[in-house]
Amino acid sequence: MVSLKNTTTILGALEQFSKQNGLNLSQLSKQAGLNTGTMSAILHSQRVLSVHQLDRLTRAMNLPDGHFYEQYIQENLNGAAPNWRRIKPFLYRCAELDKLDCIKQIVNLLLDNPLYSSPLFEAAEDLIAQGKRMAAAILYESVALSEKSQHSERLAYCQFKLFLTRLGSDQEQNYQAAIQFEPFAERLDEIDQLDALKNLADTYRSLRRWDKVKKVCIKLKQLAEIQYSLSHSRKKLDQGFVKLPRPLFFYVVFGNMLISNAYYEQGDYKLALQILSEAADLEWVKEADKETLYWKSLFQEWTQANILLTKLMAGDLALLPEYVSYFEKKENEILTGLWNIMIVANRYKINVDHILTKFESVFSKVLEQEVNEIYNQQNTDNKLVGLLCELADYYLFREDYEQGFKSLMHGLKKSTIINNESSILRCMRLFERFRNVASAESKVEYHQLVEMGDGHEKKHSVARH
Numbered sequence: 001m002v003s004l005k006n007t008t009t010i011l012g013a014l015e016q017f018s019k020q021n022g023l024n025l026s027q028l029s030k031q032a033g034l035n036t037g038t039m040s041a042i043l044h045s046q047r048v049l050s051v052h053q054l055d056r057l058t059r060a061m062n063l064p065d066g067h068f069y070e071q072y073i074q075e076n077l078n079g080a081a082p083n084w085r086r087i088k089p090f091l092y093r094c095a096e097l098d099k100l101d102c103i104k105q106i107v108n109l110l111l112d113n114p115l116y117s118s119p120l121f122e123a124a125e126d127l128i129a130q131g132k133r134m135a136a137a138i139l140y141e142s143v144a145l146s147e148k149s150q151h152s153e154r155l156a157y158c159q160f161k162l163f164l165t166r167l168g169s170d171q172e173q174n175y176q177a178a179i180q181f182e183p184f185a186e187r188l189d190e191i192d193q194l195d196a197l198k199n200l201a202d203t204y205r206s207l208r209r210w211d212k213v214k215k216v217c218i219k220l221k222q223l224a225e226i227q228y229s230l231s232h233s234r235k236k237l238d239q240g241f242v243k244l245p246r247p248l249f250f251y252v253v254f255g256n257m258l259i260s261n262a263y264y265e266q267g268d269y270k271l272a273l274q275i276l277s278e279a280a281d282l283e284w285v286k287e288a289d290k291e292t293l294y295w296k297s298l299f300q301e302w303t304q305a306n307i308l309l310t311k312l313m314a315g316d317l318a319l320l321p322e323y324v325s326y327f328e329k330k331e332n333e334i335l336t337g338l339w340n341i342m343i344v345a346n347r348y349k350i351n352v353d354h355i356l357t358k359f360e361s362v363f364s365k366v367l368e369q370e371v372n373e374i375y376n377q378q379n380t381d382n383k384l385v386g387l388l389c390e391l392a393d394y395y396l397f398r399e400d401y402e403q404g405f406k407s408l409m410h411g412l413k414k415s416t417i418i419n420n421e422s423s424i425l426r427c428m429r430l431f432e433r434f435r436n437v438a439s440a441e442s443k444v445e446y447h448q449l450v451e452m453g454d455g456h457e458k459k460h461s462v463a464r465h
Contacts, residue, residue, distance in 0.1 A: 032060040095135035107142040137165040156187035210262040221255030269314040342390030405442040
């Protein structure tokens, strides 16, 4: 590869490459896949270089894609009147190559002109549909910034999309994203509000912020009931309902179930059961299409399972075999089921070794998947950390120190990775309680994990300020 470090322009680099390789105009044109007339016009600055042509020339010079993009911005796009027809394909190409800094530079060129708000918004919608989340987030943020002094629906919609793109494995960052977006939710149109509130509730649930879950789900349920009623008072559904990813009734029942879940987590089992009974009654649902029947079946199954679990948590231990029988046949429910079993075991001091033995191979598989980052969704992270903490508690109090400290270290490591402060503290308190029986190896690993956690906390403390 020929060094082009001393060149200051794209055309200068191209001329140097031609001289060093002894290429005439015709040969250079052929190598780049451009006709001779176009190449001549480019070399003589008689034609503005498109990003498509730049990519061809870059490859002809045996340089990586995007090598000249920063220079291209300065030489071709940084004018008094930016040309959207030229900028748009460049933005999309930057998104393909994950050149986010270049996208930020382009956005900065356009920020002062409100005329670019709409095309940037449309481009963001295209990119999010293509799975280019981070590139889209930059554009959504620029649109939101340009409309920050307005109470526009588009501002709220951009904030919703930014909220979704900010969600990840770090639970503290997820909480910050949720509370930043929450005030904007009510500015969305009613249909978008349903999906926004559903996502907010899911996020707060994963963070175990049960007061927030109740607050959001009460709004969700009320809004969904109104929209469902309106949908059946018209001869024809509004086109807006097509935007919903799930049937309207889903949002009513989902809200009810999470309200029940919040009361359950706060120990109010009587009220949780009362709301679950209401959620289980779906006679009011008028639709009978395939999708509706699918969701009705799932909700009926989930409510019955939750009623069973709530009674079990309240102390009806005779239901334990029935609950195990329910979740053992459902692979995606096993992690949740084991977590719940361990909570019951620790709360009522019962022996569940036979259940743990039964699911030993499954649990090993879960841990392997966690290491490979397959289990990266926030709810699954939360469940896995919860299960590991309960297992550590269970084994240590039964003096199975090998299994106890093994579970504790797994739990502390995962809690640190996802920045789950309550679980980190729980693991630390448990270790300190049993420090005197910990092996030297466990003590070394524990202190390494605590130091890692301290660094993680300091990093996010700085970021929050």
